[in-house]
Amino acid sequence: MLQILFAVAFSAAPLTLYVPPVRSLNLFVQSIEVFVRESEPVSRRTFFRLRLGLQRIFSRLSRAFR
Template identity: 65%
Template sequence: MLQLLMAMAFSAAPLTLYVPPVRSLSLFVETMETLCRECAPYSHGAVARLRLGLSRIFAGLARALR
């Protein structure tokens, strides 16, 4: 009975629903690369502002803990 339960729990059949077929994987990767290329100019400024904000927060925490 335990073996049947383990076989059902770790069945690989549901995992195939999450993995795209190989033939469409290259299209997906190409689309994601295009999306990243198009978003790069906009995200660069956001990343810079995020880093500046985090550095100010950490500097304030460092001063408060002294």
């Protein structure tokens, strides 16, 4: 049982290298928030145009199958 515990502990140790420190993580989260805030108007326009296009396609398909 002790061997399994050591195997799990030493296999998980390299994974800690991929986790950034908390001070770096705060900067990362802040930059993601800024990116989302700045891209919101563009994504709203894109979503509206995509929805309008799909409505037109589905309305023409429903007319074709009548």
